[in-house]
Amino acid sequence: MEMTQPLASFDPHVIERPLTTVDVVIFTVLEQRLHVLLVLRPDTPEEPFKGMRALPGGFVDMQKDDDLEGCARRKLQQKTGVRSPYLEQVGSWGGIKRDPRGWSATHVYFALLPATESPEDGTPSSDAKWFPIENQRVSVKLAFDHAKLLEAAIQRLRNKVEYTSLPAYLLPEEFTLSDLQHMYEVVLERSIEKSAFRTRVFAANLVEPIDKVRAGPNRPAQLYRLSQPKEIVYFPRTFSPRKI
Amino acid sequence: MEMTQPLASFDPHVIERPLTTVDVVIFTVLEQRLHVLLVLRPDTPEEPFKGMRALPGGFVDMQKDDDLEGCARRKLQQKTGVRSPYLEQVGSWGGIKRDPRGWSATHVYFALLPATESPEDGTPSSDAKWFPIENQRVSVKLAFDHAKLLEAAIQRLRNKVEYTSLPAYLLPEEFTLSDLQHMYEVVLERSIEKSAFRTRVFAANLVEPIDKVRAGPNRPAQLYRLSQPKEIVYFPRTFSPRKI
């Protein structure tokens, strides 16, 4: 670690430090569409982007937060009440231009919530609302560089959905294969072949059947749960030798 | 953005801010092995982890650095002299425990250098040295949580190599297909089928032939360059419909 002024390297307390925040992109699927939770910026004259929509987030609290992920979980619980959804870091963005109050760095996470757990239409913290995502964007204008952050999160989600079990985290514990396929289709915004999907899901050992079916006005569907609830499953990739 | 003390939300200058650093994991391939550039921690009593090896990096300079990536490029050039190699963010790690001087957040990037551009065996800044990577690790003990950061960078690299053109950035502008295949094999630490590799590379339109061959003690090899030198190419994934 090199420093311009020698002093700085001796006493890190005098080093200028950026404003440090965490923002969380919270996804859920409502009404056949991917939605993201957005909050209202406070409407005080001191706050930048007052009254606009923004990603839930805020300054790291060096007393409360042991680490960045803890900070993200805290903000997530404040806004949704949900404790342990799927949470993954997207990356960090920092620079002089992104916040009028000065050099700042934000750490972006995305979370996946089952619609059943996502605060019922309205939300616990009243300033938060679900917005549908249409071609990588949301219809309202966002504060700071949050449009860019949101786009990156969507990109990451879409990308990863192609070869992982991520969409399963958008469902409650018990679900049918059609439910699961539907989540893939909603996130990827394209239809998937039923037969290929099923063989793939079984081959990856993604789910296991439970002793229940879902009844309805037509043929009942077998219910499943995740085989490894805590781990995401990767579908086979390429460049893999046939013999192990 | 919510605050504990109302004051804080009005004057961000009084908000406690973490120490903010950028660390760069610089990869190259030397002698058939993946190597990473490590520097020596200064040997002054004021610095933590004195005399140990660490990833090149250091505090963000809010005067010099417009943004995090700029900071990473600056540090990269200081240590290697190289201006525009492949550079990608791995993620950020922040918390109370990772630096004895207090709450800190680091932003980790990885860079890929052609062996030809990587400072000749020795290095410009004399405290930096190349270390070979053996099963996700380096043989020396690293300062801070840099072992973890390095592992994450290696993981990301390995993962992405499976389905992208990344290893091409470990080669000079002109290379043979055998060179390219060799880079894949070194990074993935396994051999790849020549024929399948070639059809894959051509199908993805990764390279284009130039009007030169490399002579040698045996059959001369066609030289190629990247088709899209500025973009990484993704190999086809799954869940893709056959008809477009």
Place this chain on the structure above:
DNA sequence: CTAAGTTAGTTGCACAGTATCACTAATTGA
């Protein structure tokens, strides 16, 4: 000049996974 050695590059076939599509199964409600 030729044969051996070496690396570059091609070809053909086997095999696995998935796309596509047509089919069967199980329920409700008219």
Place this chain on the structure above:
DNA sequence: TCAATTAGTGATACTGTGCAACTAACTTAG
């Protein structure tokens, strides 16, 4: 009882890769 609807299966074609044997083009040793 039949139409409608969704669940689930099966058969086949296609595509990309694994694998192995082949041909090609050069250098060097004799």
